[in-house]
Amino acid sequence: MPTDPRDVVEHLRYYADLGVEGFSRDRAWRARAGTPSRAAAVTPAPEPRAEPASPSLAPHVTAPARSRVEALAIVRTDLGECTRCKLHKGRIKLVFGTGNAEARLMFVGEGPGAEEDEQGVPFVGRAGQLLTQIIKAMGLELEDVYIANVVKCRPPGNRNPEPDEIEQCEPFLMRQMDVIKPAVVVALGKFAAQTLLRTTEPISKIRGRFHQVGDTRVMPTFHPSYLLRNPAAKREVWEDMKAVMGVLRGNEK
Numbered sequence: 001m002p003t004d005p006r007d008v009v010e011h012l013r014y015y016a017d018l019g020v021e022g023f024s025r026d027r028a029w030r031a032r033a034g035t036p037s038r039a040a041a042v043t044p045a046p047e048p049r050a051e052p053a054s055p056s057l058a059p060h061v062t063a064p065a066r067s068r069v070e071a072l073a074i075v076r077t078d079l080g081e082c083t084r085c086k087l088h089k090g091r092i093k094l095v096f097g098t099g100n101a102e103a104r105l106m107f108v109g110e111g112p113g114a115e116e117d118e119q120g121v122p123f124v125g126r127a128g129q130l131l132t133q134i135i136k137a138m139g140l141e142l143e144d145v146y147i148a149n150v151v152k153c154r155p156p157g158n159r160n161p162e163p164d165e166i167e168q169c170e171p172f173l174m175r176q177m178d179v180i181k182p183a184v185v186v187a188l189g190k191f192a193a194q195t196l197l198r199t200t201e202p203i204s205k206i207r208g209r210f211h212q213v214g215d216t217r218v219m220p221t222f223h224p225s226y227l228l229r230n231p232a233a234k235r236e237v238w239e240d241m242k243a244v245m246g247v248l249r250g251n252e253k
């Protein structure tokens with residue numbers, strides 16, 4: 001986003017040319033006109049233009065775009081070549097998120113690992129392969145879901161994200177969720193679950209049941225990397241995914 005007020009005006013004119021009539025945080029603005037095809041809704045996490053790291057002068061643009069794909073692109077542009085927290089220093093690629101902007105099911109993990117950092121795509125390592133298996137076992141394809149992380153740059157040595165890093169990055173995850181409006185979010189592991197639910201409860205206590213966050217149901221479950229170390233826990237995760245499928249199929253309220 002531009003920082004010069006004249007550029008902000010140009011920026012707003014650009015969106016006006018797209019048919020955007022204004023910007024607001026009001027939920028009424030988030031109603032979407034038209035539903036793009038599934039293929040059109042799959043967002044490959046567009047590369048941003050080089051942007052200044054300073055916060056935008058304009059208000060947060062809360063998806064007044066014509067489609068969720070456009071709205072996600074706006075969030076990505078606002079994130080820019082982010083230096084909001086110290087994790088930017090060690091990253092190769094920022095991992096924004098990928099998948100279907102119209103997804104009814106979204107997975108949220110903790111942060112990128114080494115392979116994700118290299119490719120700029122979430123969940124492409126061994127844990128990602130396991131997540132893909134879980135998604136397919138649910139009768140879905142990767143193109144049906146959206147996948148993102150709480151922090152979008154790799155913590156060095158795969159350490160846990162620190163509170164200040166989560167605080168800086170999490171608003172962009174919230175905006176992604178706000179755009180996609182999934183019926184269910186599966187929080188993968190402790191950090192994703194604790195961040196989304198604003199709790200310090202251990203994952204073992206909060207997994208296995210839905211938690212309401214706004215209009216979205218959040219199902220905390222174990223992270224796939226935990227399942228690689230503890231294969232016996234796959235059974236519990238599958239029980240959680242069966243509950244998720246029940247909601248998606250409308251068999252459970």
Ligand code: SF4
Pocket residue numbers: 079082083084085086087088094151152153165168169
């Ligand atoms: Fe920015 Fe998030 Fe990366 Fe920190 S982790 S630099 S807040 S994108």
